[in-house]
Amino acid sequence: MNKSRRTLLSAALAATVLPATAVPAPRIRAVAFDGIALFDPRPVEAIVRERLGDKAAAFMSLWRSRQFEYTWLRTVMSRYADFAQVTADSLAFAEKSLDAPLGDATRDRLVRAFFELRAWPDVKPALEELMRMGCRSAIVSNFTDAMMQNALRDSGLVGLVEATLSTDRVRAYKPDARAYALAPAALETRREDICFVAFAGWDVAGAKAFGHPVYWANRMGAAVEELGVQPDFVARDLTKLAGWLSQRAAL
Numbered sequence: 001m002n003k004s005r006r007t008l009l010s011a012a013l014a015a016t017v018l019p020a021t022a023v024p025a026p027r028i029r030a031v032a033f034d035g036i037a038l039f040d041p042r043p044v045e046a047i048v049r050e051r052l053g054d055k056a057a058a059f060m061s062l063w064r065s066r067q068f069e070y071t072w073l074r075t076v077m078s079r080y081a082d083f084a085q086v087t088a089d090s091l092a093f094a095e096k097s098l099d100a101p102l103g104d105a106t107r108d109r110l111v112r113a114f115f116e117l118r119a120w121p122d123v124k125p126a127l128e129e130l131m132r133m134g135c136r137s138a139i140v141s142n143f144t145d146a147m148m149q150n151a152l153r154d155s156g157l158v159g160l161v162e163a164t165l166s167t168d169r170v171r172a173y174k175p176d177a178r179a180y181a182l183a184p185a186a187l188e189t190r191r192e193d194i195c196f197v198a199f200a201g202w203d204v205a206g207a208k209a210f211g212h213p214v215y216w217a218n219r220m221g222a223a224v225e226e227l228g229v230q231p232d233f234v235a236r237d238l239t240k241l242a243g244w245l246s247q248r249a250a251l
Contacts, residue, residue, distance in 0.1 A: 029194070030138065032183040033137065033141075034200070037197045038151070043117070043118075044110060047106070062093075067090040071174075083167075114147055116154070118151065126238035135245065139165060175203065175205065195214070196215070200222075208230070215233045215241055218236060221236070
C-alpha cells in the first residue's frame with residue numbers, strides 16, 4: 001500500500017471507528033465474512049489481461065487502488081455511491097490515466113463480472129462445517145446485495161449463509177464502524193462474539209479496531225498493515241477456520 005492510501009485509511013479509521021471493549025477471548029457464536037474472502041475476483045483480472053496484454057498488471061494495480069480509495073473518499077465526504085458505480089468510476093480513471101481505452105463492450109463486461117463471481121474452492125466445505133457446528137454466518141461486504149446473491153446462487157451456497165449485509169444499507173463503506181455494525185445488529189450478537197473473516201489487510205485492521213476477533217484469510221500472502229492492530233489468526237484460506245473456532249471455544 002502506498003503512502004497516500006495508508007494516510008487516507010489511517011484517517012478514516014481514526015475518524016469513524018468506535019472504541020472496542022476488551023474482553024478475554026469470548027466464545028465465537030457467529031462469523032461475518034468479507035465478500036472477497038468468499039468469492040474469487042481473479043476472473044476480472046483475466047478479462048483485463050485478455051484485452052491489454054502486457055499493460056494488464058499496471059492497469060489492474062491502478063484500478064484496484066482507486067476502487068478502494070473511492071469507497072473511502074466517498075464515505076469520508078458523505079457522497080455514497082454503490083460498489084458498481086465506484087467500480088465503473090475507478091475503471092474510467094484507470095483508462096484515462098494510462099491512456100488505455102477499453103471500449104464500451106469491455107468496460108461493461110468488467111463491471112458485470114462483479115455480478116458473476118464464484119466462490120473459492122475451500123468456501124463451501126468451510127460453510128458446511130460452520131453449519132454443522134451451529135455457528136451463524138453473514139457476509140458484510142462493500143458489494144451490492146445483487147452481487148452477493150448472484151455469487152451465492154451461482155456457487156451453490158444458497159442456505160449456507162444467514163444474511164447478506166451490503167454497505168448500501170448504511171451508505172458507508174468499510175472500514176467505517178457503521179459497516180461493521182451491520183453484523184451485530186442483524187445477528188443480534190455482540191461484536192466480540194462475532195469472528196470477522198477478512199481478505200485484505202486494511203479490512204483486518206478495520207474489523208479488529210471495531211471490536212471483532214479477526215481471522216485473516218490471507219490468500220495473497222500480504223504483509224500485515226502498519227495500523228496498530230493484528231489479526232487473531234492468519235491462514236491462506238478457510239480450511240483452518242472451523243478448527244481455530246473450536247480451539248477458542250475450548251479455552
